[in-house]
Amino acid sequence: MCGIFGIFGNSEASNLTYLGLHALQHRGQESAGIVSADGRTFHVRREMGLVQDVFGARHLEALAGRAAIGHVRYSTSGVSQHKNAQPLTVEYSLGKLAVAHNGNLTNAPQLRAELEQQGAIFGGDSDTEVIIHLMARSRAPTLAKQMVEALAKVQGSYSLLFLTPTAIVAVRDPHGFRPLVLGKLRDATVFASETTALDLMGATLLREVDPGEMVVVDDMGMRSSRPFPADRPTRCVFEHVYFAKPDSDLFGASVYMTRQRFGMQLALEQPAAADLVIGVPDSGIPAAIGYSKASGIPYDVGLIRSHYVGRTFIEPQQSIRHFGVKLKLAAVREVLKGKRVVVVDDSIVRGTTSRKIVTMIKAAGASEVHMRISSPPTRWPCYYGIDTPRRAELIAATQPVEEIARFITADSLGYLSVEGLGAAVGDPESKTFCMACFTGKYPTPIRNVEDEAPVRAAARG
Numbered sequence: 001m002c003g004i005f006g007i008f009g010n011s012e013a014s015n016l017t018y019l020g021l022h023a024l025q026h027r028g029q030e031s032a033g034i035v036s037a038d039g040r041t042f043h044v045r046r047e048m049g050l051v052q053d054v055f056g057a058r059h060l061e062a063l064a065g066r067a068a069i070g071h072v073r074y075s076t077s078g079v080s081q082h083k084n085a086q087p088l089t090v091e092y093s094l095g096k097l098a099v100a101h102n103g104n105l106t107n108a109p110q111l112r113a114e115l116e117q118q119g120a121i122f123g124g125d126s127d128t129e130v131i132i133h134l135m136a137r138s139r140a141p142t143l144a145k146q147m148v149e150a151l152a153k154v155q156g157s158y159s160l161l162f163l164t165p166t167a168i169v170a171v172r173d174p175h176g177f178r179p180l181v182l183g184k185l186r187d188a189t190v191f192a193s194e195t196t197a198l199d200l201m202g203a204t205l206l207r208e209v210d211p212g213e214m215v216v217v218d219d220m221g222m223r224s225s226r227p228f229p230a231d232r233p234t235r236c237v238f239e240h241v242y243f244a245k246p247d248s249d250l251f252g253a254s255v256y257m258t259r260q261r262f263g264m265q266l267a268l269e270q271p272a273a274a275d276l277v278i279g280v281p282d283s284g285i286p287a288a289i290g291y292s293k294a295s296g297i298p299y300d301v302g303l304i305r306s307h308y309v310g311r312t313f314i315e316p317q318q319s320i321r322h323f324g325v326k327l328k329l330a331a332v333r334e335v336l337k338g339k340r341v342v343v344v345d346d347s348i349v350r351g352t353t354s355r356k357i358v359t360m361i362k363a364a365g366a367s368e369v370h371m372r373i374s375s376p377p378t379r380w381p382c383y384y385g386i387d388t389p390r391r392a393e394l395i396a397a398t399q400p401v402e403e404i405a406r407f408i409t410a411d412s413l414g415y416l417s418v419e420g421l422g423a424a425v426g427d428p429e430s431k432t433f434c435m436a437c438f439t440g441k442y443p444t445p446i447r448n449v450e451d452e453a454p455v456r457a458a459a460r461g
């Protein structure tokens with residue numbers, strides 16, 4: 001998972017990209033990068049680390065030009081790989097090109113092997129390079145046509161921003177798995193993974209870049225085309241469940257309100273006799289408030305989050321991840337003591353986080369802990385850019401709910417149904433969202449779900 005931002009037509013392009021990336025920091029903390037274009041050439045800075053650590057005033061000053069794209073990258077394996085930091089920059093037959101990618105190409109390994117057999121040399125492990133190699137091989141006369149030819153060969157998810165010395169091109173895959181929005185800041189055109197980046201700088205949201213749409217912006221203005229065969233859009237429901245920032249409007253709906261609806265629906269489907277509802281910060285909070293509203297059980301703050309540690313899942317090793325939960329969350333004894341507590345979290349992946357949280361709440365004096373999850377059991381790996389372990393490591397893929405409840409030591413455990421999730425996002429029949437992590441129904445061909453490792457850091461955009 002990653003965050004991307006781009007702006008064309010503002011003399012503060014790199015400063016605004018810095019702000020945009022800062023707003024998208026939750027989408028990736030491993031590396032950050034900005035490439036700016038001044039009409040003739042590129043200025044580049046990409047480093048491992050958080051946006052605020054990677055860029056200082058002198059770096060931003062050096063990133064001259066009226067156009068820029070930026071990228072924040074998600075870490076999964078924990079291996080620090082500077083070579084995979086984006087935006088990627090290349091020099092090829094049509095000149096300079098930079099690209100920032102959010103998504104995952106499911107046929108990248110095959111395409112890469114074919115390209116390597118034909119003599120291609122790759123500088124990193126990222127599947128984004130495959131796109132550039134395919135473009136470089138194309139005989140099409142223009143950049144846009146080369147992109148279309150290259151992207152016609154790839155499968156999977158991509159929200160992409162390309163930068164040339166004189167233009168930005170934004171493309172979203174025909175399924176629209178990953179978000180990408182288009183906005184205006186005075187005369188400038190802005191692209192961002194999420195609307196929260198536009199809000200930060202006072203830009204207005206125009207609309208989503210549509211699934212399958214290509215938008216070109218240069219000094220002549222903005223042009224849109226739909227060069228790919230129309231496919232049924234299947235936006236990622238997990239963006240609403242967990243990944244996106246709650247103040248964003250995602251796929252046309254408020255993330256915060258959607259999460260509240262998940263919680264309200266959950267309360268109807270999975271009631272509990274309890275004194276108190278608490279949420280696991282941050283992603284479980286809106287659903288916990290929804291649960292409280294629908295059930296009438298009072299909401300309170302029983303867990304406090306430290307803001308000085310990153311998302312626990314990002315820690316590389318199991319041992320550190322265990323420790324990370326304690327680093328991140330602390331229980332409020334006075335709130336929890338002697339209470340029957342409903343704890344709402346957004347998802348259970350391996351179950352280790354929930355187990356720690358339940359233990360912590362009981363240690364703080366709660367008499368009962370009823371875990372409620374504002375999404376269905378995560379049973380299938382994601383191949384479209386959300387970091388998930390192999391199927392065998394997903395606790396719900398191998399264990400029934402009662403067994404998971406025992407493992408996490410909860411007095412009861414209840415999940416939102418697939419139908420309930422669909423109803424809360426306005427898609428009761430799972431037709432317009434990808435829910436493959438819950439249903440196993442992948443909208444594009446996946447070769448061998450049981451054996452094939454899902455998205456790894458190396459393959460992630």
Ligand code: AMP
Pocket residue numbers: 242280283311313314345346347348349350351352353354386387388
């Ligand atoms: P686990 O201990 O593996 O069950 O982790 C579950 C926790 O990780 C939940 O509290 C989620 O908020 C969070 N989570 C779920 N999916 C992801 C993901 N793809 N990346 C990072 N964190 C996640």
